[in-house]
Amino acid sequence: MLDSSHTDRSTTSRGSTAQNSGSFKGQSDPAAVGHAVLDFYRKTDEAEYRDAARRQFEFFDDVERTEEGGIPHIRERTELWVDAIYMVCPFFARYGELVDEAGFDEAVQQIRLQSKYLQDPHTGLFRHAWRECPNMYPSSTFWSRGNGWAAAGMLDTLELLPEDHEGRADIESAFRELAAAALELQDDSGYWHHIIDDRTTPLEASGTLMFSYAFKQAYDAGVLEDEAYATAARRGIDICCGVVDEDGAVHRISEPPGGERMPLGVTSYGQGWFLLAASQFEDGKLA
Numbered sequence: 001m002l003d004s005s006h007t008d009r010s011t012t013s014r015g016s017t018a019q020n021s022g023s024f025k026g027q028s029d030p031a032a033v034g035h036a037v038l039d040f041y042r043k044t045d046e047a048e049y050r051d052a053a054r055r056q057f058e059f060f061d062d063v064e065r066t067e068e069g070g071i072p073h074i075r076e077r078t079e080l081w082v083d084a085i086y087m088v089c090p091f092f093a094r095y096g097e098l099v100d101e102a103g104f105d106e107a108v109q110q111i112r113l114q115s116k117y118l119q120d121p122h123t124g125l126f127r128h129a130w131r132e133c134p135n136m137y138p139s140s141t142f143w144s145r146g147n148g149w150a151a152a153g154m155l156d157t158l159e160l161l162p163e164d165h166e167g168r169a170d171i172e173s174a175f176r177e178l179a180a181a182a183l184e185l186q187d188d189s190g191y192w193h194h195i196i197d198d199r200t201t202p203l204e205a206s207g208t209l210m211f212s213y214a215f216k217q218a219y220d221a222g223v224l225e226d227e228a229y230a231t232a233a234r235r236g237i238d239i240c241c242g243v244v245d246e247d248g249a250v251h252r253i254s255e256p257p258g259g260e261r262m263p264l265g266v267t268s269y270g271q272g273w274f275l276l277a278a279s280q281f282e283d284g285k286l287a
Helices: 029-044 047-059 083-087 089-098 102-118 144-160 168-184 205-221 227-241 268-278
Strands: 079-081 129-131 136-139
Touching: 029 047, 029 083, 029 089, 047 089, 079 083, 079 102, 083 089, 083 102, 083 144, 089 102, 089 144, 102 129, 102 144, 102 168, 144 168, 144 205, 168 205, 168 227, 205 227, 205 268, 227 268
Parallel strands: none
Antiparallel strands: 079 129, 129 136
């Protein structure tokens, strides 16, 4: 049985990726901050918050995109990263709900393109990054947190997307394919592995928490109908309770940039995803 209190950091070296701390120039991540602006707009109806959200939305009109209109995650290269499904698409959908319905269409377009280039047709899992020129995968593993970004991002977008939107079925299909693949790969402990289909890699908490969040929310909403998803979600949050220390820090989180050999430690998004996952369990009873 896994010792869930184990918090040692891996001694392996950091991989070489575009998200190097000295050179990373992200352009998708900041869009997630737009949720706060839209929350203020919803509560106050003040134009300054609406206008701030519009500036964020219109920022993407001027970024260099792929030939088909995909929004690159970083400024240095024309690459689609799975992270952007969560960072950009739910913001677009919320913008569509509160300001301009064009946001719905943009959210759907980005998920369709991400699925086209990153979702593996054989497994249903998402790769980390695709580069347009040359056509290649600079990061091709099925990274657990990356698949968590995809699952949570698609689900949060669906929650806001109108029932009659023509792109809804495509997102539901991509989400269910990913969910089915991930369900089969959950470890007996309740965790998912850092590289989700490689059982030699560490058991990792952030991806586990993201799947717990997405599976429970999707089951409750009827997007996923098999009770096995609710059971998997409960097992995931319960095992992660064992790596919360007395100060509330959540351990066993893969540190940035998330490549194959990243050490495990404590990060802000580890904290955030524990809270988001726990919020799905209304009874408040966690292990």
